[in-house]
Amino acid sequence: MKKRLLITGINGMLGQNLVKEYSKDYMISGIDLNPGIYPTHSDIRVTQLDLNDSTAVNQHIMQVHPHALIHTAAYTNVDRAEAEREVAFAVNAAVPALLADLCLELDIPMIHISTDYVFDGQKGPYAESDPCHPHGSYAESKYAGEKAVLDSGAKVIVVRPNVMYGHGVDLKSSFVDWLVKELRGNNPVNIVDDQYNNPTYARRLSQVIRKLLERDAWGIWHFGSKEVISRYSFALKIADNFGLPSELINAISTGDLNQRAPRPMRSGLICEKVKRELGINILSIGEELALLKEEMDVR
Numbered sequence: 001m002k003k004r005l006l007i008t009g010i011n012g013m014l015g016q017n018l019v020k021e022y023s024k025d026y027m028i029s030g031i032d033l034n035p036g037i038y039p040t041h042s043d044i045r046v047t048q049l050d051l052n053d054s055t056a057v058n059q060h061i062m063q064v065h066p067h068a069l070i071h072t073a074a075y076t077n078v079d080r081a082e083a084e085r086e087v088a089f090a091v092n093a094a095v096p097a098l099l100a101d102l103c104l105e106l107d108i109p110m111i112h113i114s115t116d117y118v119f120d121g122q123k124g125p126y127a128e129s130d131p132c133h134p135h136g137s138y139a140e141s142k143y144a145g146e147k148a149v150l151d152s153g154a155k156v157i158v159v160r161p162n163v164m165y166g167h168g169v170d171l172k173s174s175f176v177d178w179l180v181k182e183l184r185g186n187n188p189v190n191i192v193d194d195q196y197n198n199p200t201y202a203r204r205l206s207q208v209i210r211k212l213l214e215r216d217a218w219g220i221w222h223f224g225s226k227e228v229i230s231r232y233s234f235a236l237k238i239a240d241n242f243g244l245p246s247e248l249i250n251a252i253s254t255g256d257l258n259q260r261a262p263r264p265m266r267s268g269l270i271c272e273k274v275k276r277e278l279g280i281n282i283l284s285i286g287e288e289l290a291l292l293k294e295e296m297d298v299r
């Protein structure tokens, strides 16, 4: 009998990658706002539900009674969160708190996806033990969510990715997809050269999550790639990997964008813990982009 896995945000970038990772040997059900991308004849059951509806969520989770819950859904519009602070806090803080309480009640593990935005981005890269200091509504709401699940008493694994990219169907926001499309269309693009991190490849993050869950690895974990680079350098690597014209990529500074919300400028996540304690190989961005290209080519 296959184990039951419940994934919130199952239609999103990480949700889809988790389905790829688990669908062979787990019974997967998911929660999302929209019916989504999985054919009705597939084994993937998606329940259309707003996670803010605590009564419905409670009923649904008690009924499914999964063996584990992976919570990827979030309010992810960093700039809009400045105008919709309460909405961001409801989704990113109150919802994970509720889910952790339900996991505690069912005595099942919860994997919660957080972010490098819990740090202020003044002097990254950061280790799991570094003090958090979020700036802006999205960052503060995600930090509140992370704290709530860690304080809940449930068996919790918190994973922090940064600048996640990956392959999927009908993804709302994927930096790589967007850039590839623009460069293929011969359109010039402006990319900031003063924001640094070590981007996280969603396909490999899904493998790491699976390993963490198999090991009952409670606590906080960072996962990204080997080198911390600027977004501009990342864009150049993407162009190189996909054989696209890098001369269309112009470097600009964050100040030029006039974004509402602050960004962690010198961010990045130290991944020594996952390497040391789980034996996970941390790959270079070039290696992971090559894997992504393979994944996209086989589609």
Ligand SMILES: NC(=O)c1ccc[n+]([C@@H]2O[C@H](COP(=O)([O-])OP(=O)(O)OC[C@H]3O[C@@H](n4cnc5c(N)ncnc54)[C@H](OP(=O)(O)O)[C@@H]3O)[C@@H](O)[C@H]2O)c1
Pocket (backbone or CB within 6 Å): 008, 009, 010, 011, 012, 013, 014, 015, 031, 032, 033, 034, 049, 050, 051, 052, 071, 072, 073, 074, 075, 076, 091, 113, 114, 115, 116, 142, 160, 161, 162, 163, 164, 165, 172, 173
């Ligand atoms: N993407 C990144 O660069 C990045 C970096 C660091 C951390 N993270 C974290 O990683 C996690 C996964 O990110 P992702 O990029 O996979 O996100 P995503 O592609 O936006 O997927 C999230 C999914 O959750 C759904 N959702 C949002 N609010 C919901 C609600 N109230 N009820 C039910 N479903 C809801 C979304 O539906 P709609 O699309 O209809 O809103 C979407 O299908 C998030 O927790 C995010 O904070 C992401």
